Amino acid sequence: MRLFYTLLGFVCWLLALPGLAGPPTVPGRLVLKLHAEAGSAAAGLGALRPALAALHATSITQKFPLSQLPNTERPGSVNLRQVYELTVPASLALAKARAQLLATGVVEYVEPLYIREPQYQPNDPLADSTAANNQYHLRLTQAYRAWDFTKGDTSIVIGMTDTGIRYTHEELLHQVKYNYADPINGKDDDGDGYVDNFRGWDFSNNNNDPMYEAYTGHGTQASSIVAGQADNGKGLAGVGFKSKFLPLQVFPGTPTGSFAGYEAIVYAADHGCRVINMSWGGAGGYSRFEQDVCTYAAVNRDAVLVAAAGNTSGDILFYPASYDHVLSVSATDATDSKASFATYSRRIDLVAPGVNIAIAYGRPTTTAAGPPDTDYWHGSGTSFAAPQVAGAAALVRARFPQLTAEQVMAQLRRTADASIYALAANGNYQGYLGTGRLNIARAVAGLSQREARVVRSAFSPVQPAGYAPGDTIRLATTVRNLLLPVGGLTVTLRSLSPYLTVRRGTFAAGNLATLNEASNDAAPFRLAVAGTVPLNTTATLNYHLVGDNGYVSDQYVDVLLNPDYVQLDAGNISLSLTSRGNLAYDDPTAAVGRGLSYRGSTPLLSEGGLLLATSPTRVADHLRASPGTVRQSFFTLAQVRRLAPGPRADQEARGVFRDSLPDAKLPRSVGVRVRQRGQSWASPAARRNVILLDYSLRNLTADTLKPLYAGLFADWDLPGEAARNVARWDSVSRMGYCYDPLAPRFYAGVQVLGPRPTGIYSIDNAAPVGTPIYLGDGFSPAEKYLALRDGFGRAHRQAGTDAQGSDVSQVVSTLVPRLAPGDSATVAFAVLVAPTLAELQAAAKAATAAYQQPLAAVPVAAGGTWQLYPNPTTGRLHVALPASLGPATVQVLDALGQTVSSAGLPSGGGELDLASLSRGLYIVRVVGTSLVQRVVRE
Structure with missing residues (x-):
């Protein structure tokens, strides 16, 4: 069983590089899994109905109604009958859907459906195809010797999940596992829910012809490697020899089709495939749904899963190869050197030849490779290495029928040739090519291995x-x-x-x-x-x-x-604060961050963050934009750090970010640097319901910004029915807030602090087209500016009715009338949550008092004051000490209170070099005194 840990896989694709996009997803389709504790399916779906209505879901379908239930004799087996697919508007943000569905309390996870790709590496048509080079991989992996021990068995079926497969090819025609229980007669004779699935199924187009594609090359080619008919005097021999294969098309041959690899895996497992090959995948995009499917096939159904590790030539996670219970196969060449295109990582199980592999071609018309059904070629890719391992797994299963799938995988790993690591060409890949190159003869010779x-x-x-x-x-x-x-x-x-x-x-x-x-x-x-x-x-x-x-x-x-956010949770509210001004989550998939909750509740905020604007075209934020996208206005200067305790609160967070300077290429930028600070308290009681946020805004442009609007956007989804919220305005507390009018469990809101004017713009997220702010097609810069500017009138203070509520958002704002070049101004807000409106209003008063409380004066040593300058600093920091203090030791502490630098300074002070420290907030302390100051390293 492969070790996989949600810690990294859930987010690493998003965090690897700024702006790195994840794998593509199917628009308008999500998958969710009901909690085991949700009770019956009817009860779980009943609890979901209000949220589904609020999300405008047009259908919800049980994905695998006939899947095998978990078996206590197979620890770790999963229940796929609790998995459902949703059809929702393509513009719906995943974070929004996750927040509303998880808030029901009956949903375990909500995810997009990823689109994976075949792993074919195009090959030069003039590649050597002489007889001496044909199927060299059979010699290198000792398949010929393996066949002396076993030629497999027709009862061992390999599920080939791939593009369309030309099953009429002379190499494949007699190798297909035909379903004689359901002949082609227009009826579902075997009662498995599929009509006339005589020769497999096309899941991408939902029909019974897995050759439903103009170009069936990739699937045909991979299938011929694993199951090409041996001893027929034609073409080539598949590694699995007598083994049969089941054609399962997962890539569409029509514009209306869609990728369906994981549906095919379940089908293959449920229809007796002892081995399943997946010569496809994608970099990143860890999915609990996909992992559940792999676990089901391997654990519930005892199938050996084999997947191509990808043609990335990089050290990355690649799915499905990197999931638990999957053999990850990378590629080598004819000299046992790592193939130039092949993925390498510590997640690889073993490798197999993948360069210039002889294949049945699978073209529908006559080509240079030959007429249809008799054409052959050579190809390269981890797509062609994986089927060799799948064929070997079939031989091992035939030779040792008592072994479980997990043991078959172990046998293949432990019998691989580790000698490939001795090659100079593989010197840089020690430990990154698994246990070595596939050795089929050793795998089937006997059970003499340990793992x-x-x-x-x-x-x-x-x-x-x-x-x-x-x-x-x-x-x-x-x-x-x-x-x-x-x-x-x-x-x-x-x-x-x-x-x-x-x-x-x-x-x-x-x-x-x-x-x-x-x-x-x-x-x-x-x-x-x-x-x-x-x-x-x-x-x-x-x-x-x-x-x-x-x-x-x-x-x-x-x-x-060190993920790119901190959690403020000293009191009742637990809030993720990111380095780019977002609240709750940093990304549209809600994968980075732990959200906003109250006393361990489900998530209360699907999206939130800072908005800045001076005009409809000069807007800065890191919030939703067009459907499925996020504006990338802000970038990090100093990562957000948490200090516990801080000078003013039990927890404080500090960070610095900015947007780009406006120019001809970036006319939509505002041109400011933002120093953000968050504060959280464990006491007194009223402050436990407060997270205080303030932002110091510095004008980096040569123009006066007049006015500069600043606000917090909050898309609240309170528990119960997220589409049954109302948004209201409390002018006394200067606070916008939301609640469920029929069954209020929490009141949540945002308050403006300080003397600046306050604006409120409440948004009905379900409002029709033509509404001034219509979120159905995204949230444009012009709409964000409108929410900031028009919040100072009286027209948009409420959204939703007390009779039934709605799905609502708010922009709570303030403004700086004039910010000259180089000047700074501070705006402040409080995020508030409480069980009742009275307690929310009490929290607002506590937030005001906390904001107005001055920082306790630092006792100064006799003989004068002391100074740190320049502050912020880019490295050199001058420390001026009171002369009466004499020589002193000065320490620099990081945000966690740990000493990162220490120096002895002479009487009167001296210089500290902070150049080696990462950017962020630090504390400078004179040992043996009460002299403490903060300094920012830029």
């Missing part, structure tokens, strides 16, 4: 989006022995990152018989995150397993450190 494998990694405390600097972590693991008994097994945990230290790293698993397990739950591994960690750092941990008789193996698990 113990860590099958569970449970991090605590659970932090779905990663760990902050200074955190301590516990890691409980379970190790399972898959093959021959292993004695004296010890698991040692080692960190490959300087930012993550293992404090307790040894686990004695002892003697394990075949399929026995051991865990270290009673004494888990212990780890510590460094005090200073670069933004979005991936730390790799190594499980080093050693047993008797020279048994050694390694596995790896990654942990995300």
Whole structure:
């Protein structure tokens, strides 16, 4: 079983590089899974109806109604009958859908449906195709010797999930697993829900012809490698020899079709495929739905899943190859060197030849390769390496029918040729090509191998989006022995990152018989995150397993450190504050950030963040734009950091970001730098319901900004029925707030603090086309400016009716009448949540008092004051000390209170060099005195 951990996979594709796009998704379609505790399907769907209506969902369909229910004899099996597909407006933001559906309390996850791609690497038509080079991979992987042990069996069926497959090709015609229980007669004779699925199914176009495509090359080619008919005196021989294959088309051959790889996996598993091949995938885009499907096929149905690792030539996660329970296969060439195009990573299980592989071509018309159904060619890609492993898995299953899918995978890994690592060409890929190159003969020769494998990694405390600097972590693991008994097994945990230290790293698993397990739950591994960690750092941990008789193996698990947000949660409100001015989440998928909740509630805010504008075309924000997109106005100058405690509050957060200077190419920018600060309190009681936010705005342009509008956008989705909220205005508290008028559980709002004027623009998200702000087609810069500017009138203070409510948002704003070049001004807001309106209003009063409270004066040593300058600084910091103090030791502390620099200064002071420190907020302290000041490193 492959180790996969939500910690990294859920977000790493988004965090890897700024602006990096994830895999494409199917517009207007989402997938959700009901909680096991939701009760019956009828009860769960009943609880969902109001949210579905609010989201304008036009259909909800159970994806796998006939799937096998979990089996207690197969630990880890999943229930796919709780998975449903939604059809929603294509413009609907995923974060919005997630917030409303999760708020019902009956939904486990909500995700988009990703579109994956075939992993074919186009090959030069003039590539060598002489007889000497035909099917060299059979020689290299010792398939000929393997066939002396077994030629497989027709009862072993390999599910080929791919493009259309030309099953009429002479190599494939007699290798198809035909379903004689459902002949083509217009009836569902076998009652499996598919009419006339005699030769497989086209899931992408929902019909019974998996050759429904003008070009059926990729599917035909991959299928011929695994199942090409051997001993027929024609063409080539498939690795699986006698094994049959089931054609399953997952890529559309028409404009109306859609990718359906995971539906095909379930079908293959439910229809008896012992091996399933997936020569397709995509970089990033971890999906719990996709993982559930793979778990179902492998655990519930005991199928061996094999996937191409991708043609990225990079060290990345690639799905489905990187999921648990999937063999990830990369590619080598005829010399056993890593193929130039092949993905490499510690997630690879093994490799197989993937360069210039002989294939059946599959063209529908005569080409240089030959007439239809008799054409052959050569091709390259991990798409053509994976089917070799799938064919080998079929041979192992025929040779050793007693092995589970998990054991078959272990047998293939442990019998691979690790000698490829001795090649100079592979010197830079040590540990990144799995256990070596596929050796089919060794895999089927006998059961003489050992493999113990860590099958569970449970991090605590659970932090779905990663760990902050200074955190301590516990890691409980379970190790399972898959093959021959292993004695004296010890698991040692080692960190490959300087930012993550293992404090307790040894686990004695002892003697394990075949399929026995051991865990270290009673004494888990212990780890510590460094005090200073670069933004979005991936730390790799190594499980080093050693047993008797020279048994050694390694596995790896990654942990995300220092994600790009902080959590303010000293009081009742828990709020994620990002480095680009967003509240709750940093991205449209709601993957980065832990949201906004109250006393452990479901998420209350689907989207929120800072808005700045001076005109309809000069608007700055990091909020929704056109459907499925986010405006990228802000970029980070100093990552947001949390200080606990801070000078004014039990928790404080600081960060710096800015937008671009306006010019001919960027006319929509405002041109400001923003220093943001957040504060959270554990006491007194009223302040526990407050998060205070203030923003110092500096004009970076050569023009006077007049006026400069600033506001917070909040799309509230309060629990119960998110579409049954109303938005109201409290002029006394200067606060916009929302609640459910029929069953209020929480009141939530945003308040303007300080003397500046207040604006409020309440938005009915379900308002029809023609409304001044129509969110159905996104949120344009002009609409954002309108919400800021027109909030100072009286026309937009309410949204939704007390009779039934609606789905509502608010923009609570203020303005700076005039901001000259180089000048700064501060605007401040409070985010408030409380169980009653009276308590919300009390929280507003507490927020006002907290904002007006002066910072306690720092006692000054006798003999005068002291100064730090320049502040902010880019490196050099001059410290002027009172002369009477004499020589002194000065410390620099980071946002977590840890000392990052210390220096002895002479009487009167001197200079500190902060150039080596990352950008952010620091505390400078004179040891032995009460002299403390803050400094910003830019």
